[in-house]
Amino acid sequence: MRLSKSASDDRWHVRPDGVGKVTGELKYLTDMRLPGMLHGKVLRSPHPHAWILSIRTEKASRLPGVHAVITHEDVPGMNRFGIAFPDQPALCEDRVRYVGDAVAAVAAETEELAEYALGLIEVDYEPLPVIDSPEAGLDPAAPKLHPAGNVLHRTNYKRGDAEEAFSRCAYVVEGTYETPRQMHTYLETEGGLFVPEPHGRLTIYSATQHGFKDRMQLSRILGMPEACIRVVSSPIGGSFGGKDELNVQPYGALLALKSGKPVKMHNTRKESVRAGIKRHPMKIRMKTGIDGEGRIIAHQVRITADTGAYATLGAPVLNFATEHASGPYRIGHVDIEGISVYTNNGVSGEFRGFGGNQVVFAMEGQMDRLAEAAGIDPWQLRHINLRGMGDPGPFAQRIVQTDGARQVWASVAECALWSNRHDRSGRPEEPWLRIGTGAAITMHGAGLGFGIPDPAGGTLRLTADGKIQAAFGYEEFGQGLLASLELMLKDLFCCAAGDLEIVIGDTDRVPHSGSSTASRATSMMWMALQRMKGPFKSRLLGKASELTGLPAERLETGPGGVYEKGGEGPLVTYKEVAAACGEPLSTHTEFHYPTTPDAIMGAHYLYTYAAVCVKVMVNLLTGRVKVLDQYHAVAAGPVINPQGYLGQIEGGSVMALGFTLTEDALMDGGQYVTKNLDTYLIPTLSDIHERFELHAIEELPEGDSFGPRGVGEVGSVALAPAIVSAIHDATGVRIAKLPVSPEKLQRHFARILAGEGEEAS
Amino acid sequence: MAQPGLIYWKSEVNGVETVLSVSPSLRLIDLLRDKLELTGPKLSCGIGRCGACMVLLDGKPVNACLVMAYQCSGKRITTVEGISGQELHPIQQAFLTEGGFQCGYCTPGMIVTLKALLDENPSPSRGELEAGLCGNLCRCTGYGGIERAVRQFVKARSGTEPTTSGELAAGMDAH
Numbered sequence: 001m002r003l004s005k006s007a008s009d010d011r012w013h014v015r016p017d018g019v020g021k022v023t024g025e026l027k028y029l030t031d032m033r034l035p036g037m038l039h040g041k042v043l044r045s046p047h048p049h050a051w052i053l054s055i056r057t058e059k060a061s062r063l064p065g066v067h068a069v070i071t072h073e074d075v076p077g078m079n080r081f082g083i084a085f086p087d088q089p090a091l092c093e094d095r096v097r098y099v100g101d102a103v104a105a106v107a108a109e110t111e112e113l114a115e116y117a118l119g120l121i122e123v124d125y126e127p128l129p130v131i132d133s134p135e136a137g138l139d140p141a142a143p144k145l146h147p148a149g150n151v152l153h154r155t156n157y158k159r160g161d162a163e164e165a166f167s168r169c170a171y172v173v174e175g176t177y178e179t180p181r182q183m184h185t186y187l188e189t190e191g192g193l194f195v196p197e198p199h200g201r202l203t204i205y206s207a208t209q210h211g212f213k214d215r216m217q218l219s220r221i222l223g224m225p226e227a228c229i230r231v232v233s234s235p236i237g238g239s240f241g242g243k244d245e246l247n248v249q250p251y252g253a254l255l256a257l258k259s260g261k262p263v264k265m266h267n268t269r270k271e272s273v274r275a276g277i278k279r280h281p282m283k284i285r286m287k288t289g290i291d292g293e294g295r296i297i298a299h300q301v302r303i304t305a306d307t308g309a310y311a312t313l314g315a316p317v318l319n320f321a322t323e324h325a326s327g328p329y330r331i332g333h334v335d336i337e338g339i340s341v342y343t344n345n346g347v348s349g350e351f352r353g354f355g356g357n358q359v360v361f362a363m364e365g366q367m368d369r370l371a372e373a374a375g376i377d378p379w380q381l382r383h384i385n386l387r388g389m390g391d392p393g394p395f396a397q398r399i400v401q402t403d404g405a406r407q408v409w410a411s412v413a414e415c416a417l418w419s420n421r422h423d424r425s426g427r428p429e430e431p432w433l434r435i436g437t438g439a440a441i442t443m444h445g446a447g448l449g450f451g452i453p454d455p456a457g458g459t460l461r462l463t464a465d466g467k468i469q470a471a472f473g474y475e476e477f478g479q480g481l482l483a484s485l486e487l488m489l490k491d492l493f494c495c496a497a498g499d500l501e502i503v504i505g506d507t508d509r510v511p512h513s514g515s516s517t518a519s520r521a522t523s524m525m526w527m528a529l530q531r532m533k534g535p536f537k538s539r540l541l542g543k544a545s546e547l548t549g550l551p552a553e554r555l556e557t558g559p560g561g562v563y564e565k566g567g568e569g570p571l572v573t574y575k576e577v578a579a580a581c582g583e584p585l586s587t588h589t590e591f592h593y594p595t596t597p598d599a600i601m602g603a604h605y606l607y608t609y610a611a612v613c614v615k616v617m618v619n620l621l622t623g624r625v626k627v628l629d630q631y632h633a634v635a636a637g638p639v640i641n642p643q644g645y646l647g648q649i650e651g652g653s654v655m656a657l658g659f660t661l662t663e664d665a666l667m668d669g670g671q672y673v674t675k676n677l678d679t680y681l682i683p684t685l686s687d688i689h690e691r692f693e694l695h696a697i698e699e700l701p702e703g704d705s706f707g708p709r710g711v712g713e714v715g716s717v718a719l720a721p722a723i724v725s726a727i728h729d730a731t732g733v734r735i736a737k738l739p740v741s742p743e744k745l746q747r748h749f750a751r752i753l754a755g756e757g758e759e760a761s
Numbered sequence: 762m763a764q765p766g767l768i769y770w771k772s773e774v775n776g777v778e779t780v781l782s783v784s785p786s787l788r789l790i791d792l793l794r795d796k797l798e799l800t801g802p803k804l805s806c807g808i809g810r811c812g813a814c815m816v817l818l819d820g821k822p823v824n825a826c827l828v829m830a831y832q833c834s835g836k837r838i839t840t841v842e843g844i845s846g847q848e849l850h851p852i853q854q855a856f857l858t859e860g861g862f863q864c865g866y867c868t869p870g871m872i873v874t875l876k877a878l879l880d881e882n883p884s885p886s887r888g889e890l891e892a893g894l895c896g897n898l899c900r901c902t903g904y905g906g907i908e909r910a911v912r913q914f915v916k917a918r919s920g921t922e923p924t925t926s927g928e929l930a931a932g933m934d935a936h
């Protein structure tokens with residue numbers, strides 16, 4: 001269906017967290033305060049790489065109004081964190097590896113005082129040579145950033161014999177693609193409130209995508225049992241992967257414990273830029289060959305990722321990039337190698353799309369180049385090679401079958417934007433404005449992949465006051481999880497919103513249900529409810545049957561209580577049912593995210609498919625590119641929450657627009673050049689054109705038991721190659737480095753305007 | 762009387778006469794968020810680029826991170842909390858029904874800016890809307906829902922459709 005408000009009828013749903021957000025009443029965790037609270041600040045390294053010779057904190061500690069100053073000596077437990085591989089010091093002992101590295105922290109009565117106290121901490125450094133690129137890190141003479149050297153992770157995937165197959169190709173193209181250090185730019189910077197409680201407990205109000213994982217890591221750092229820590233983690237002012245890793249939590253927690261007072265932390269934007277994780281910059285070399293019929297027979301890929309100073313999710317991101325580097329295509333001979341290298345640049349980690357964006361940009365670029373070389377329509381070339389129902393996944397693993405690839409391909413093939421791409425009418429008169437159309441396609445895995453613990457679950461309860469309570473360990477960071485859950489529960493129980501109580505984002509109150517990441521939460525809530533609805537309803541109706549004397553088969557749930565089927569008004573209210581239950585009625589489920597039966601590390605089982613077509617206008621004088629029209633086709637199964645679905649694709653695509661045209665957290669010698677939103681430019685309304693169409697393909701094969709697939713990431717993946725393809729269509733210039741540089745384009749265009757033809761690259 | 766080193770500050774905040782002693786170096790955003798606990802205005806960039814901190818000063822939108830508190834003494838200040846009365850303001854209502862927000866962190870600033878913009882110009886063209894919102898960033902929605910909310914609001918109020926992009930595109934240059 002064409003996804004819009006009017007096409008969605010009453011499923012277009014006002015979010016339960018909406019009123020608080022539009023009135024400003026909603027308190028985010030960084031808005032919280034308590035009487036007598038202190039303000040925490042972190043002292044970060046001025047050097048991208050240096051030895052720490054000494055740290056002296058006496059002057060800062062003596063300052064009236066300063067209640068705690070901490071260094072590594074104050075970390076009672078393990079002084080390391082990292083969601084997959086803990087190698088990042090909470091507070092550095094002897095060495096700093098990037099400009100976000102924390103050396104000390106202070107809690108004081110005011111923010112100004114805390115800031116002032118930081119200036120009184122004396123640290124002696126001995127600067128070390130800076131590794132400012134993966135190439136520099138791989139130099140055998142480079143200093144080692146970590147005991148095992150500068151390589152965080154290598155990947156390798158081979159199928160067939162690519163080398164030999166290239167010799168049989170009719171056309172072979174080679175390209176080197178580069179992608180930027182994109183910043184999440186969630187509008188709420190990192191922070192929260194850290195509260196020491198009676199009996200030695202600690203409550204942490206701070207954003208994360210996985211409260212239980214934070215609790216586990218904090219328990220290690222603080223040397224405190226997990227049961228003594230409560231993590232409250234919603235609502236969140238945006239994350240996009242950027243708050244999944246610990247950020248201010250270790251400092252807030254340590255300062256609160258040391259001072260015995262509540263401590264508030266809230267990073268400034270500058271500090272957030274400096275310390276926060278970014279999308280992995282990647283350099284991708286690809287060599288791809290087709291036979292005379294246009295079938296890809298050989299594909300060689302070399303990926304180099306700049307993972308920055310610490311591991312965080314660098315290894316899984318590289319695994320994901322390796323898996324997705326063949327696109328949704330059948331290829332006989334594949335040879336992929338990836339390497340993720342430590343540098344003294346900012347830390348790279350998880351970011352919406354998880355490494356898929358980078359390699360899909362490259363792969364789709366290759367497809368366009370091959371099409372041109374062979375004189376085949378680029379969309380047709382994709383069709384020739386597209387995986388079909390029944391084909392295995394990119395690592396030849398078994399995957400859940402859908403016809404998504406062909407569905408999204410066909411949707412774009414038939415859309416007006418693509419069909420009319422050669423129509424020259426209505427084009428601007430000005431000779432310096434050019435219009436072009438391009439398209440790209442992707443498949444995108446959801447869940448963490450084979451070999452990684454990826455638990456899911458949830459709880460349904462009937463509370464004493466007659467609410468159907470659903471508790472999940474997921475977080476609302478803006479994606480609309482609460483709205484989706486409310487819609488699913490209303491579908492299941494035909495009840496009113498007022499009958500529901502949704503509990504998320506509080507480790508004291510919710511079950512373990514895995515992280516809100518990898519486009520998995522909606523799927524996992526849906527699957528959990530499928531498992532719980534039967535037992536919960538039958539117990540609820542069983543109780544109602546005892547109360548009403550009617551057999552359970554004649555009863556059903558509805559607004560306010562239990563009805564006789566087809567009857568008017570509830571026979572018993574939920575509250576009456578709850579009161580009649582001896583012990584609270586509740587159902588719980590625990591299961592694992594579905595994984596492929598083939599033991600290939602990181603390989604996915606469930607995929608979402610998307611294809612994008614865009615029309616752009618290029619100004620040959622300024623080198624600026626404007627997207628005029630977009631068509632997105634997404635095959636992700638049933639649409640649970642149309643407003644949320646549309647919002648995810650629109651928002652993801654505009655984030656990808658920034659990735660393509662303007663966003664790059666530039667670094668020079670390990671220092672950020674772009675420090676705030678005056679030089680790091682994300683799209684504004686004027687960068688967006690009103691024309692945007694989304695075709696949501698809901699059909700799944702008969703008998704599919706996996707339900708809705710996630711759409712949180714897929715809208716951000718295929719736009720960049722589509723735009724770059726459209727720029728080529730408009731001007732003949734092929735771009736291989738993002739963000740597209742207007743200066744570079746101008747240089748190409750100078751030649752075009754001088755009448756020297758359009759062939760450039 | 763102000764305490765030593767502090768200044769006497771008196772303004773009408775969301776219709777309420779408010780008197781404080783504040784440091785002369787205090788920004789308006791800190792006064793609102795920390796002293797008055799009006800946390801509707803958000804702090805994000807701190808340098809006037811994102812619009813999350815937008816408030817109305819005598820009806821005009823200003824970045825509360827860029828003005829000092831003392832500069833606003835004696836003026837009328839409206840934050841997002843002061844936009845709705847008993848009922849939601851129709852712009853807020855339109856944001857709700859059209860899905861003009863996701864995480865909601867940009868929303869107070871967006872709504873404040875739009876209130877000023879639409880009070881002054883009840884039926885803005887796309888270009889006027891672009892100019893009016895150029896200082897408000899949203900990272901979640903891609904602006905689609907925000908734009909639908911504005912169109913819906915304008916339509917409901919005037920019974921006419923706002924200028925369409927088709928007209929706009931004809932005269933547009935790519936920046």
Ligand code: FES
Pocket residue numbers: 803804805806807808809810811812813814815824825826827
């Ligand atoms: S915080 Fe004031 S404009 Fe960004």
Ligand code: FES
Pocket residue numbers: 187237238478861862863864865866867868898899900901902
């Ligand atoms: S809704 Fe999150 S920044 Fe706008």
